Amino acid sequence: MHIAFIGLGNMGAPMARNLLKARHTLTVFDLNAQALAALREAGASGADSPRQAAAEADIVITMLPAAAHVRGVYTGENGVLAGVRPGVPLVDSSTIDPATVRELAALAARQGNPFADAPVSGGTGGAQAGTLTFMVGAEAALFERLQPVLSGMGRNVVRCGDTGTGQVAKICNNLILGISMIGVSEAMALGARLGIDTTVLAGIVNTSTGRCWSSDTYNPYPGVIDTAPAARGYSGGFGAELMLKDLGLANDAARAVRQPLFLGALAQQLYQAMCQRGDGQLDFSGVIRQYLDADGGTA
Ligand code: NAD
DSSP states (O other): OEEEEEOOSTTHHHHHHHHHHTTOEEEEEOSOHHHHHHHHHTTOEEOSSHHHHHHTOSEEEEOOSSHHHHHHHHHSTTSHHHHOOTTOOEEEOSOOOHHHHHHHHHHHHHTTOOEEEOOEESHHHHHHHTOEEEEEEOOHHHHHHHHHHHTTTEEEEEEEESTTHHHHHHHHHHHHHHHHHHHHHHHHHHHHHTTOOHHHHHHHHHTSTTOOHHHHTSOOSTTSOTTSGGGGTTOSSSBHHHHHHHHHHHHHHHHHTTOOOHHHHHHHHHHHHHIIIIITTSBGGGGGGGGBOTTSSBO
């Protein structure tokens, strides 16, 4: 299949490479000339604009930072909608707000292009390994068409409902993750302060009702899990800036429907404070530092 892939960053580049490995023909575009050149070397054709990339494609996939970039890439003068043939499905895998997705889907529908949102979880490791989870918002028939292509980049490809619901799933999952990481941070720091060995505490939590991914796989307390970012000064992993972005999307979406997010709002402020201190590139589990001394002990 001939695929147009736009947005070759930390996630998009390895995803595009996996599509090449799955023997698809790719035309790619990115504002960053180096990113474009790297994919050309890997076997893709380069385009000068989203419009040109989309012109011959049987499917268009975008993986961009935020809603403003997605809107520009689809609706700009040299955007996807200006170049794509009618009937060709458009898939945005960026993490953006459901309202923008539905607005773009309505624009695309007017010229006969079905639109799906397909945000991912699994991070850059999952993008490289081709093991991402795709949360797809699409009509059932469109989902059937997309599934074989998305399976070339992910292990779990799940239909969440109609267009927009993929982003709803993504936002709700990351709302839980952002809050649970703060809960585990608070409890681990309190336990240390009250004198328990933190490895023993983590062991108890992980066989008790406090257990969650933030405690048993990604525990934020240094020295508890060798493979977690806490073991390497919170480098790598899922940046606090990205968590802050996702919590912003959750809080904005909640405001639009007058749904209270008591903990979501507080969590957003804690990651915002982390980013303000200059730690936005650190893994989000570094949020525990707000409870610890600089040397890693309790405050
Ligand atoms: P990134 O910043 O590394 O890459 C974005 C790419 O888009 C860059 O190469 C940039 O040059 C390109 N770009 C920006 N504007 C453009 C335009 N107008 N036209 C063409 N290209 C343009 O971001 P990323 O980490 O790859 O994340 C992409 C999306 O995936 C984001 O929405 C993010 O929230 C989401 N996401 C990221 C992760 C992660 O761990 N990095 C995990 C899950 C979801």
